[in-house]
Amino acid sequence: MTVLELRGVSKAYGQGAALVEALHEVSLTVEAGGMVAVMGPSGSGKSTLLTIAGSLEEPSAGEVLINGAPLSRMSRNDKARLRRRTVGYVFQDFNLLPGLTVAENVALPLELDGTRARTARSAARAALDGLGLADRGDRYPSELSGGERQRVAIARAVVGDRRLLLADEPSGALDSVNAEAVMRLIHEACKRGVAAVVVTHDAQLASWADRVVFLRDGRVVDQTAPLPGPESLLAPGHTP
Amino acid sequence: MSVRHALLALLSEGPKYGLQLREEFEARTGEVWPLNVGQVYTTLQRLERDGLIESDGDGDDGPQKGFRITPGGSEELAGWLRTPPDLASPPRDELVMKVLVALRVPGTDVHQVIQVHRRYLVELMQQWTRIKELEGESDLGLALVVDAELFRLDAVVRWLDTADGRLKRAATDPPQTATAALPRPRRRVGTRS
Numbered sequence: 001m002t003v004l005e006l007r008g009v010s011k012a013y014g015q016g017a018a019l020v021e022a023l024h025e026v027s028l029t030v031e032a033g034g035m036v037a038v039m040g041p042s043g044s045g046k047s048t049l050l051t052i053a054g055s056l057e058e059p060s061a062g063e064v065l066i067n068g069a070p071l072s073r074m075s076r077n078d079k080a081r082l083r084r085r086t087v088g089y090v091f092q093d094f095n096l097l098p099g100l101t102v103a104e105n106v107a108l109p110l111e112l113d114g115t116r117a118r119t120a121r122s123a124a125r126a127a128l129d130g131l132g133l134a135d136r137g138d139r140y141p142s143e144l145s146g147g148e149r150q151r152v153a154i155a156r157a158v159v160g161d162r163r164l165l166l167a168d169e170p171s172g173a174l175d176s177v178n179a180e181a182v183m184r185l186i187h188e189a190c191k192r193g194v195a196a197v198v199v200t201h202d203a204q205l206a207s208w209a210d211r212v213v214f215l216r217d218g219r220v221v222d223q224t225a226p227l228p229g230p231e232s233l234l235a236p237g238h239t240p
Numbered sequence: 241m242s243v244r245h246a247l248l249a250l251l252s253e254g255p256k257y258g259l260q261l262r263e264e265f266e267a268r269t270g271e272v273w274p275l276n277v278g279q280v281y282t283t284l285q286r287l288e289r290d291g292l293i294e295s296d297g298d299g300d301d302g303p304q305k306g307f308r309i310t311p312g313g314s315e316e317l318a319g320w321l322r323t324p325p326d327l328a329s330p331p332r333d334e335l336v337m338k339v340l341v342a343l344r345v346p347g348t349d350v351h352q353v354i355q356v357h358r359r360y361l362v363e364l365m366q367q368w369t370r371i372k373e374l375e376g377e378s379d380l381g382l383a384l385v386v387d388a389e390l391f392r393l394d395a396v397v398r399w400l401d402t403a404d405g406r407l408k409r410a411a412t413d414p415p416q417t418a419t420a421a422l423p424r425p426r427r428r429v430g431t432r433s
Contacts (some may be wrong), residue, residue, distance in 0.1 A: 039362070041405065187373065203397040204390055207365035208373070214355065222355055224363045227370065 002068065003164050003195035004030040009062035011048055011218075018105055022048040023218045025062065030195040032163065035187065037206035038199045040215035046199040047168055049215070053197060054166045055079045064203050066164060070160040083112040088157030088194075090167035096152060103128065103137035106156045115160070121201060127155040147178030150186060153221060158189045166194040171205055183208040243275065244283050244292075249319040251293060251309040258284060258305060270375075270382025272389075292316050328429055335396065339403055350407055354400050361393050362401075368393075 011023040030036050038046045051057040054063060055071050064071045066082060074082070075132045088109075096105045107124035111117060128137055131151050139150055150170065157165055167186065171179035179202075187208055190196050198209060206212045214222040243265065245432035250256060250264050262280045266273070284307060287293045292313035296306045309317075335357060342350040368386050 034284070041401065184373070201401070202394075203362055203365055204394050206362060207369040207390070209366070212359075212366070214359065216355075222359050224359060224366065227363075227366055229330050 001032045003032050003066065004028070004197065005052060005063075005065040005068075006049070007063040007065070007110075009049070009052060009059045009064065011045070011052060011057070012060045021218050023052070023059070026215075026218070026220055027062075028053075028128050028197075028213060028220070030164075030197055032193050032195050034188050034211070035190045035196045035198065035209040037209035037212045038197065038215055039201065039203070039212055041201070042191050044215040045218040048218075050091075050166050050168055050197065050199050054089060054164075055082060062125050071118070081113070084109055085160065086163055088159075088162040088165045090150075090157045090165070090170045092168055092172060094153075096149060096156070098141055101138050101140055102133070102144065102152050104154060105141065106159055109156060110160045113160070123159055127159045128152070131155050146172075147181065149173050150178070150182050154182065154185050154189070158194060163192050163200060165195060167196065167198045168201075169200055170198060171200075171202070176204070191202060199232050242283070243279070244287055245317060245320045247280070247283060247287065248292060248309060248313050248320075251307060252314060252317055255306050255308040258307070261307070268381045270385045272382065272385045277306075287313070322355055336399075339400075343407075351404060354404050358397055358400050361397050365390055365393050 006026055009023055009026045010021065013020045013022060026045075026049060028049075029038065038049060040046045048090055049058070052059050055064070055066070055074075058072075066086060071079065071082075092175040096102070097108070100108065103121060103124045106127055107117070107120040110120035110123055115123075125134065125137055128134055131154070133148065133151060133155070136144060136148060136152070141152070144152065150172065154165075154167075154170065157167070165186065170186065171182045174182065186196055186198065196209075198205065200206050210227060211219055212224045246265055247261055250261050256264070258280055259277070261284075262275045262277060265275055284293065284295075288295055288307075290312075291310060293307050293309055295308075338357075339350060339354060342348045342353045358364070366391050372383060372386045376386060
């Protein structure tokens with residue numbers, strides 16, 4: 001089941017001689033349970049792709065569909081509801097709110113959507129439990145390590161049965177042990193049916209995805225072939 | 241790559257048979273580096289010749305022949321563990337050569353050459369990450385070996401990204417005037433007096 005589809009999405013800023021094309025006719029689909037990584041250098045348009053996919057920005061041309069519904073035909077309220085219920089964001093500057101505890105942070109999207117506080121809090125604690133962060137619920141973000149904060153951000157992005165996870169450099173400045181823990185979490189969410197798009201310049205992180213799409217100057221220039229089974233790397237007579 | 245020190249390490253745990261050494265080597269390295277039986281026995285012969293191990297010595301070269309490490313072998317092993325290998329001479333790297341050469345071959349888009357290799361490397365890394373994901377948490381040897389391979393491939397991807405960027409900038413920047421021709425020394429690192 002296709003959760004996210006971008007059809008010929010283009011995005012331009014400015015006008016005339018100052019026109020900058022951040023994206024040019026990008027098409028992409030992500031199925032439930034699938035993880036797509038988007039790799040490319042700075043300025044390739046990968047972060048713009050994510051904000052447009054998440055309905056935070058409108059494309060100049062083309063269409064975005066979430067669960068088959070085109071965003072262009074949605075009202076502002078519908079889009080807001082989509083952002084509260086269906087889409088989870090793990091963005092670089094979308095930090096945890098420092099004045100709320102960890103559990104309150106994770107519960108927040110549910111409460112904003114009208115879920116009752118008690119239900120929201122227990123969903124939040126369940127999510128934190130699943131990430132081995134049960135004892136952190138009553139702490140404040142400033143009391144957590146960078147790795148723990150990032151895992152909480154992911155808990156917040158998948159709480160309440162969200163179906164689409166959009167992540168921009170989710171392992172940010174973390175060391176490789178913590179970075180791997182973060183990718184495992186996202187991968188586990190995908191195993192539960194979440195569709196994920198991860199933007200990254202880091203090939204090790206991208207390698208967790210089923211498919212890697214390469215962006216350059218706003219265009220998709222390449223993508224990886226479908227994966228064979230992992231046993232092929234260890235088969236006798238394998239030549240690298 | 242010589243496995244003599246790995247075999248010495250396994251023997252430092254206690255006497256073992258040739259086939260047992262092969263099995264243990266492979267099991268402890270996540271079954272990623274298969275060892276050829278002939279290679280094991282040749283290496284054991286050399287170790288014995290060098291006095292680093294000794295065998296049951298009943299003249300029988302069958303699979304029941306046992307081997308033991310000698311004091312000389314233990315010393316050799318200890319020295320190897322604490323001595324960094326010679327990494328001072330960069331090996332000739334085929335991919336680096338390919339990119340340098342692609343700049344000169346008429347009609348070649350070096351950025352395409354780079355992308356073809358980048359995609360191939362990322363596809364390999366996907367397979368290794370899958371293995372790590374499935375078995376890495378229960379097999380420490382495997383996790384270490386796969387991590388090493390992932391970092392190795394990742395380093396190449398990062399070099400390709402840097403090369404891509406440098407080449408793009410060089411194509412658009414105005415050419416720099418060269419400073420007066422200086423004699424070009426052979427570039428050497430690593431030697432300390």
